[in-house]
Amino acid sequence: MSAIFALANQKGGVAKTTTTGILAAGLKKQGFSVLTIDCDPQGNLSMSVAAENQDSATMYEVMKGTASAREAIQHTSSCDIIPANTILAGIEQELHNVGKEMTLREKLRDEQTGVAEEYDYILIDCPPSLGLLTVNALTAADYLLIPTMAET
Numbered sequence: 726m727s728a729i730f731a732l733a734n735q736k737g738g739v740a741k742t743t744t745t746g747i748l749a750a751g752l753k754k755q756g757f758s759v760l761t762i763d764c765d766p767q768g769n770l771s772m773s774v775a776a777e778n779q780d781s782a783t784m785y786e787v788m789k790g791t792a793s794a795r796e797a798i799q800h801t802s803s804c805d806i807i808p809a810n811t812i813l814a815g816i817e818q819e820l821h822n823v824g825k826e827m828t829l830r831e832k833l834r835d836e837q838t839g840v841a842e843e844y845d846y847i848l849i850d851c852p853p854s855l856g857l858l859t860v861n862a863l864t865a866a867d868y869l870l871i872p873t874m875a876e877t
């Protein structure tokens with residue numbers, strides 16, 4: 726079973742995405758298998774690892790249930806990633822079901838199509854807000870990392 730980390734802080738620009746990418750690269754270098762999940766409609770992590778996020782299954786399709794987590798994974802030279810694009814922003818208005826906060830947790834741990842058994846680490850890069858996407862990441866995660874800007 727993976728150790729699942731959410732990298733979250735409702736403040737923007739505090740290095741959530743940078744930390745996700747660097748941690749993934751470091752863990753991979755140590756020999757661990759790592760999946761990153763871009764949970765931010767800005768898609769910055771997807772862009773930073775050159776994932777294809779226009780014509781492929783993304784986090785939006787995973788959250789909607791039209792693609793499985795396994796189907797949405799891309800293998801890049803940096804890390805494995807489930808990418809995201811701006812369409813993901815709409816998910817906050819599109820999920821209405823009871824238990825929608827558990828969506829990502831259930832997708833990752835699904836016995837047939839989940840991927841939580843296949844990686845040592847899963848790192849979830851969150852958007853700079855405390856909306857449904859971040860709540861889904863926090864619900865799916867075992868650990869929370871909160872990057873902060875060191876200020877006096």
Ligand SMILES: Nc1ncnc2c1ncn2[C@@H]1O[C@H](COP(=O)(O)OP(=O)(O)OP(=O)(O)O)[C@@H](O)[C@H]1O
Pocket residue numbers: 736737738739740741742743744765767769851852853
């Ligand atoms: N250790 C660092 N020292 C200096 N600049 C950094 C450091 N880490 C990240 N940055 C820069 O800070 C900016 C914001 O980083 P990043 O995109 O990782 O933040 P973020 O928290 O993911 O932002 P957002 O909330 O928009 O998703 C980027 O320009 C990045 O290059």
Ligand SMILES: [Mg+2]
Pocket residue numbers: 741742743765769850851
């Ligand atoms: Mg970011």
